[in-house]
Structure formats: C-alpha cells, structure tokens
Amino acid sequence: MNKLFGGLGIGHSCSVQLEFRRSGGGGVPTAAVKSTRSASRRDETEDLPVYRSKDTVEGEVKITPIPGKRVDHAGIRVQLVGEIELASERGYPHEFLSLVRDLAPPGDLPSQQAYSFSFDNVEMQHDSYLGLKVRLRYLLRVTVARGLGQSTVKDFPFWVRNHSPAPPRGEPIKMEVGIEDCLHIEFEYDSPAFHLDDVVIGRIFFLLVRVKIKHMELEIKRRESVGAGAAARSESDTVAKYEIMDGAPARGEVIPIRLFLAPYDLSPSVDSVHNRFSVKYFLNLVLVDEEDRRYFKQQEITLYRAEEGAGDGAAKGGAARLPRGLVAALPEAPPPNPVAAA
Structure with a gap:
C-alpha cells in the first residue's frame, strides 16, 4: 500500500488522508517527478502514484475530526479530475475530465471514518506534463462539504504515463x-x-x-x-x-x-x-x-x-x-x- 498523503487544512475542523490501493493488494507503482504543487518548488521532486489509461483508480479516504470536536457536514465526496493549466490563466484551469463518487450522505463525524472508493477503467488518454508555461495534471479531490465557506477540500495528485506503438521507422x-x-x-x-x-x-x-x-x-x-x-x-x-x-x-x-x-x-x-x-x-x-x-x-x-x-x-x-x-x-x-x- 502507498504511503498516506494528506493533512489538516488551516482553519478546518478535520484532516483528510487518502491512500492509493490496488484491488488485488499491494501498492501502486510510484515515480519521482518534479514538484507539481508550485512553480517555486519545481527543482524538487515528489513520489507520485503512476497510472495508465483504462486503469482503475481506487483507494481509501480517512476523515479525522479534531479531538474533542464533532463535525457536521453536508456530504463527503471524492472527484477524479484531469485539468490543463496555462501560466497565463493561473487559477483558472481547463477541466477535461471529471468523475465523482459520493462517499457519505449529510451527517456528522464523531470520530475517524474510513471510506473506500473506486473509479473503474478511467480513460486518461493524455500524459501528465509539467512544462515552462503549461501543466497537465490528474488528481483526486476530496471535499467535506460544510456551510458558510467552511468546506474542507484536499487535492491528491497522481501521474499518468501512457505507452504508444512505435511509429513507422521512416527514412534516415x-x-x-x-x-x-x-x-x-x-x-x-x-x-x-x-x-x-x-x-x-x-x-x-x-x-x-x-x-x-x-x-x-x-x-x-x-x-x-x-x-x-x-x-x-x-x-x-x-x-x-x-x-x-x-x-x-x-x-x-x-x-x-x-x-x-x-x-x-x-x-x-x-x-x-x-x-x-x-x-x-x-x-x-x-x-x-x-x-x-x-x-x-x-x-x-x-x-x-x-x-x-x-x-x-x-x-x-x-x-x-x-x-x-x-x-x-x-x-x-x-x-x-x-x-x-x-
């Protein structure tokens, strides 16, 4: 199983963790890629789970309230997102893939809860890419919905690498x-x-x-x-x-x-x-x-x-x-x- 990613959102009353898994057991392959989190950290690398098109993306989400607090929410969901972000349009990415799974109906969280999810045979035809002026990325976005702008949203990126048949060799x-x-x-x-x-x-x-x-x-x-x-x-x-x-x-x-x-x-x-x-x-x-x-x-x-x-x-x-x-x-x-x- 892959290492848990996640943490406590500033100003929020719960922490969100996500673990990538395989249905047959074992962890998802990972690769060291340039940091996708901010331009200032692109000289750094991070280990991200690696998938190919038509793979099943699955795992488990854990929601943990701050000790001593009871969290009321309007529903919990996980969304698989593919997006292209241009440097000239920073903060307004073009979303070309969006799949949603509801994890829990409205209710409360008196203690830590774990939810399994699965996105089967996902069409991810474009490779992840991090360039000078553009990035194409895939991520899982977990949302604990609450009113008055208090929703907790946490992104968990992963990497996509697809293989292609060799083109005709052509003349030298x-x-x-x-x-x-x-x-x-x-x-x-x-x-x-x-x-x-x-x-x-x-x-x-x-x-x-x-x-x-x-x-x-x-x-x-x-x-x-x-x-x-x-x-x-x-x-x-x-x-x-x-x-x-x-x-x-x-x-x-x-x-x-x-x-x-x-x-x-x-x-x-x-x-x-x-x-x-x-x-x-x-x-x-x-x-x-x-x-x-x-x-x-x-x-x-x-x-x-x-x-x-x-x-x-x-x-x-x-x-x-x-x-x-x-x-x-x-x-x-x-x-x-x-x-x-x-």
Whole structure:
C-alpha cells in the first residue's frame, strides 16, 4: 500500500488522508517527478502514484475530526479530475475530465471514518506534463462539504504515463549545412522517431573545411506552444547539450553520434492537446568556430513512450563521452553546392 498523503487544512475542523490501493493488494507503482504543487518548488521532486489509461483508480479516504470536536457536514465526496493549466490563466484551469463518487450522505463525524472508493477503467488518454508555461495534471479531490465557506477540500495528485506503438521507422534524416566555399558538411540520423529510452545514432561528414572549427555539440531542444491560431505563443528550452567533437576536423572526416536519451527529462511529443498546447522536440547541431561564430541546423524528431522492453536500443545508463572523430574513407565528394549559413 502507498504511503498516506494528506493533512489538516488551516482553519478546518478535520484532516483528510487518502491512500492509493490496488484491488488485488499491494501498492501502486510510484515515480519521482518534479514538484507539481508550485512553480517555486519545481527543482524538487515528489513520489507520485503512476497510472495508465483504462486503469482503475481506487483507494481509501480517512476523515479525522479534531479531538474533542464533532463535525457536521453536508456530504463527503471524492472527484477524479484531469485539468490543463496555462501560466497565463493561473487559477483558472481547463477541466477535461471529471468523475465523482459520493462517499457519505449529510451527517456528522464523531470520530475517524474510513471510506473506500473506486473509479473503474478511467480513460486518461493524455500524459501528465509539467512544462515552462503549461501543466497537465490528474488528481483526486476530496471535499467535506460544510456551510458558510467552511468546506474542507484536499487535492491528491497522481501521474499518468501512457505507452504508444512505435511509429513507422521512416527514412534516415539526411541534411546539409555550410557556408559557400568555406564549409560544407552533411549529417544524418538513422531515424526521425525515438522512444524515450532510445539512442540517437548518426554521423557527420565533413566535405569541405576552410573554417577553423573549435568544437561541435548536439542539443535536444523542446518547443512548447501554448494557445491556437494567431494567439499561439511558443517558448523553447534546451533539455540536453552534448559535445560530440573538440578540435578542428579535416576534409573527409566522419564524426559518429551516439546520444542516449534515457538520462534526460523528456516527454512524448504531443500536438494540440484540447487546442491548448503542443510539445515538439528538435535535434540542434551546433558548430562554433575560433571566433565564436555559431552555425547550426535544426531537425524535428518525434518522441514516444514504448512499452517496457519493447524498444530495441533502450539504454538505462548515462551517455559516456565519445572520443573525437572516426576517420573513414569516403567516396570522392562531389563539388560542394552553395548553402546558406544557418
């Protein structure tokens, strides 16, 4: 059984505790996630019960009056809520899921009372998400209804993680970047789609090098778009930054890319969730020359959560730093085509 969550509400005459349970016995799996309670605590983590869509969410609620007090109430209920909250609409979340179970009719609480509840086969199609400007969360809200604004309301969050079938593998990504008569490189990634424990495999070909390159790095960037149409606003952050080369390359050199995704805080790519927000990911290849000029090329990728054991490149450990460059014999390079500096 999971640890009891809850406490005494300030100014209220009873405390509320909730325990997540499984009908077959035992506890609900938990995961350490960034704090969902306030923006100021997002560097902290908390252990939350984890569910998937179509799971049954059940447990027990305990209501305990303050010793020596008898609590009259107008009913006790528990509500399963799914909501999306935007930073621009703080305090006014969009509720897309609401299920209610009445636990007790109007009456009084002379002593501690326990109530079991169950929400069967709940459709929770969206993953929980905590981003820069938006959060999608699920919670159980227990209400001890009383008059004159004295109701006790307590929220108990939980996390939802759904698995997706692997999208079609698709053709490898092949692109080029450069400056006319100065730099011409081609790079490729083996696939445009990766699961969250996957490994990004790729390589970079230097076809023309007349610029003194200092180093090269690969970034994973997340773009969060909030709103729709003309009102849409986007914000990007760098989730990971990994140096793949240090020093000046030679013409004909090949640099391998092997980037493990498991150590990073990633979520599946989503598009227009209830017309409220989208999340996209990009691989950003960055070259820096000795004058600190930056050349980059960005490519969108699709991330998804695979069933455990379903990914054939899953990696649980961190990505070790790779040695610089692998020199390989390339076929004779065609004359470089002028390309614009990114």
